[in-house]
Amino acid sequence: EDQLLESGGGLVQPGGSLRLSCAASGFNFSNYVMGWVRQAPEKGLEWVSIISGGGGSMYYVDSVKGRFTISRDNSKNTLYLQMNSLRAEDTAIYYCAKGRNFGVVIIWGQGTVVTVSS
Amino acid sequence: TVLTQSPATLSLSPGERATLSCRASHNIGSHLVWYQQKSGQPPRLLIYDASNRATGIPGRFSGSGSGTDFTLTISSLEPEDSAVYYCQQRRNWPYTFGQGTNLEIK
Numbered sequence: 001e002d003q004l005l006e007s008g009g010g011l012v013q014p015g016g017s018l019r020l021s022c023a024a025s026g027f028n029f030s031n032y033v034m035g036w037v038r039q040a041p042e043k044g045l046e047w048v049s050i051i052s053g054g055g056g057s058m059y060y061v062d063s064v065k066g067r068f069t070i071s072r073d074n075s076k077n078t079l080y081l082q083m084n085s086l087r088a089e090d091t092a093i094y095y096c097a098k099g100r101n102f103g104v105v106i107i108w109g110q111g112t113v114v115t116v117s118s
Numbered sequence: 119t120v121l122t123q124s125p126a127t128l129s130l131s132p133g134e135r136a137t138l139s140c141r142a143s144h145n146i147g148s149h150l151v152w153y154q155q156k157s158g159q160p161p162r163l164l165i166y167d168a169s170n171r172a173t174g175i176p177g178r179f180s181g182s183g184s185g186t187d188f189t190l191t192i193s194s195l196e197p198e199d200s201a202v203y204y205c206q207q208r209r210n211w212p213y214t215f216g217q218g219t220n221l222e223i224k
Contacts, residue, residue, distance in 0.1 A: 045153075045161065045204055045215040061212045095160055103208025104151055106172065108160035 002026040002107045004096045009112030016086050016116070022079040022096030022109060030054070030074040033099035036081050038092035039111075048094070049081065050102065063089075086116045119144050119207050123216035131224045136192040138219045140205035143186075149209035150188045152181055155218075156201045164203075165190065197223050 008020040020036070035050035049070040051058045058070050069082040079096055096109035120143040130136055140150065148168040153161035163172040165181035168188060178193045192199055200223040205216040 044217050045155075045206070047211075047213045047215075050211075050213075059211045100163075100166065103149070103206070103213045104163065104166045105153070105161070106163055108162070111160055 002098065004098060004107055004109035006094065006096045006109045006112035009094065009114045011115045011117065012086055013118050014087060014116055017082070017084045018086065018114060020081040020083065020094055020096075020112060020114075024077045024079065024096075024098070027098070029072075029077040033102050034072060034079045035097045035099060035105070036070065036079075037095045037097050037105065037108075038090075038114075039095070040089075040092040043092075046092075050099070051079070052102075083114070086114075088116050090114060091116050119146060119210055119214055121205055121207055121214055121216035123203075123205060123219050125219060126217070127220045127222065129222040129224055130195055132195050132197055134195050136190075136195055136199070136221060138190040138192075138203050138221070140183075140188040140190070140216050141186055142188070142207055144209075145185050146207045146209035148184050149207055150181070150183065151206045151208060152179075152190045153204045153206065154199075154201045155204065161204065192221075195223055199223060 003025045005023045036048040049060045051070045067085045071080045093111040095111045097105040098107040100106045122141045124139045150168045152165040155161040169181045202218045204218045
């Protein structure tokens with residue numbers, strides 16, 4: 001069974017950093033597009049970043065460009081999101097997402113909560 | 119691309135038919151995805167590329183449309199269909215979601 005398990009969320013002060021991880025199991029990780037989608041409290045969904053199976057193509061939503069970096073280690077079946085210069089508006093549940101192809105999420109993780117507050 | 123979903127809230131009884139709309143600000147072809155999100159859970163894929171049901175999704179869920187106007191239809195509502203339904207375009211990055219339709223089963 002395909003599974004995604006996020007970790008690394010927590011409470012951080014504005015301007016701080018966090019690194020999210022997503023451990024994948026049950027499928028050939030390197031064959032799939034992966035990404036991060038977030039959901040602010042009582043709000044809708046927002047794509048944050050996406051990365052191709054081989055890691056050569058990455059895309060970011062404008063609001064996180066220059067602050068967040070997506071990466072993957074296919075030898076460890078793990079996806080990462082390095083988040084720097086965090087802002088209050090980055091507060092959200094961050095979901096790890098496995099893509100059927102670019103933009104179609106077939107498996108979602110349970111999410112990890114990031115809270116940016118002083 | 120901005121996606122506008124209507125109605126914002128829908129309240130129907132079991133067995134009734136639900137029709138949820140999603141309108142795109144630009145032509146997105148058939149690159150439209152529907153997700154269902156129940157309270158406290160991550161979303162679940164229902165429909166991809168406008169009309170293709172995802173694996174394991176019951177036949178009462180169907181999607182249609184192309185260009186700028188799309189519809190998710192639930193033919194005969196079950197109590198477990200109570201959820202927020204989101205459309206999402208994957209025609210252009212950044213992929214964007216609609217604001218959601220909250221479907222309540224009476």
